[in-house]
Amino acid sequence: MTKRATKQAPQARPDGRGLRAAVVRARFNAEVVDGLASGAEAALTEMGVRHVVVVDVPGAFELPLAAKAAAASGRFDAIVALGALIRGDTDHYEYIARTAAAGLQRAALDTGVPVAFGVLTVTKARQALARSRPGPDNKGAEAARAAVAMALTLRTLRRPRQPQRSRRSTERSQSRHAGRRGKP
Ligand code: DLZ
Numbered sequence: 001m002t003k004r005a006t007k008q009a010p011q012a013r014p015d016g017r018g019l020r021a022a023v024v025r026a027r028f029n030a031e032v033v034d035g036l037a038s039g040a041e042a043a044l045t046e047m048g049v050r051h052v053v054v055v056d057v058p059g060a061f062e063l064p065l066a067a068k069a070a071a072a073s074g075r076f077d078a079i080v081a082l083g084a085l086i087r088g089d090t091d092h093y094e095y096i097a098r099t100a101a102a103g104l105q106r107a108a109l110d111t112g113v114p115v116a117f118g119v120l121t122v123t124k125a126r127q128a129l130a131r132s133r134p135g136p137d138n139k140g141a142e143a144a145r146a147a148v149a150m151a152l153t154l155r156t157l158r159r160p161r162q163p164q165r166s167r168r169s170t171e172r173s174q175s176r177h178a179g180r181r182g183k184p
Contacts, residue, residue, distance in 0.1 A: 013046065013047060013145065014047055014145065014148045014149045014152050015047065015048060015152070016044065016047035016048045016049035016078075016148040016151070016152075017047075017048035017049070017050075018048075019049050019051070019077040019078060019148060019151055019152075020049070020051040020052075020053075020075060020076050020077050020078075021044055021049050021051065021052050021053075021076060021077065021078045021079070021080060021144070021147065021148070022052075022053045022054075022055065022067075022070040022075075022076045022078075022079050022080070023037060023040055023041065023044075023052060023053070023054045023055070023079075023080045023082065023144075024055055024056075024057060024063055024066045024067050024070060024079060024080070024081045024082065025037050025054060025055070025056050025057070025082050025083075026056075026057055026058070026059050026060045026062065026063055026082065026083035026084070026119075027056055027057070027058055027059070028058065028059035028060065028083070028084070029083075029084035029085075029086060029128065031129075032084040032086075032120065032125075032128040032129060032132045033082050033083060033084050033132070034132075035129070035132030035133055035134070035138070035140070036082040036084070036118055036120070036131075036132045036138065036139060036140030036143075037054065037082055037140055038134065038138075038140070039132070039134065039138030039139070039140035039141035039142075039144070040080050040082060040118065040140035040141060040143060040144040041054070041144075042134075042141060043138075043140070043141035043142075043144040043145055044080075044144050044148070047144070047145070047148050049078075049148060053070075053075075053076070055070070059083070059096070060083035060084070060085055060096050060097075060100040060119055061096045061099060061100060063081045063082075063083055063100050063103070063104060063119065064081075064099070064100060064102075064103025064104050064106065064107050065103070067079050067081045067103075067104055067107045067115045068103075068106075068107035068110065068111060068115075071107055071108065071110075071111035071112075071113035071115060072110075072111050072113075076113060077113065077114075077151040077155075078113070078114050078116070078147035078148055078150065078151040079107070079108075079113060079114065079115040079116065079147060080115075080116045080118055080140070080143050080144050080147045081100075081104050081115055081116065081117060081118055081119065081143070082118040082119065082140055082143065083100065083118070083119040083120070084119070084120045084122075084128050084132070085097050085100070085119060085120065085121045085122070086120075086122055086123070086124070086125055086128055087121075087122070087123045093121075097119075097121045100119055101117060101119070104117050104119075105117075112154070113151075114146075114147050114150035114151050114154065115147070116143035116144065116146045116147035116150070117143065118139055118140050118142070118143030118144075120132070120139060
């Protein structure tokens with residue numbers, strides 16, 4: 001029997017207690033994005049993130065600016081950007097998809113706050129619905145878990161190093177103890 005490859009990130013359910021998150025939601029294709037948002041909010045609750053603010057923007061093109069404003073505000077540890085791009089007859093889709101992806105990445109790099117890319121880019125509405133319904137395939141939940149995992153990783157990387165005692169001072173103190181033990 002062949003083992004099914006997992007698409008889930010290694011740390012599937014990070015501990016988000018004490019973290020503050022913003023969910024930025026595009027209103028274009030609202031039925032789909034609402035499914036993503038429900039998945040994201042449920043996942044945040046499951047991870048213990050209690051401080052969650054949800055804001056709306058008109059479409060995916062507007063996600064980067066709002067995500068950057070949220071990230072730069074100092075009020076959030078993680079941002080989850082949600083949208084749904086469904087390819088139409090024109091090449092509008094290409095421009096918005098590239099701009100949204102690059103803009104969200106830039107918002108994260110410019111601010112140092114993780115911004116998860118929860119934007120569907122699909123050719124058919126049924127593909128978008130399949131990825132936004134409740135359950136293991138919900139991409140909003142996946143984006144929320146990625147945002148929290150990144151917030152925790154950054155917290156570890158930014159934690160000041162514990163001052164380490166030098167080897168020589170450790171050895172000195174050990175020999176002092178040994179000496180004391182030897183003397184009455
Ligand atoms: C204009 C447009 C189109 C054609 N398609 C989508 C889409 O599939 N998903 C989405 O989130 N937004 C779409 N938009 C709206 C743009 O993102 C944006 O809101 C407008 O171009 C106004 O700047």
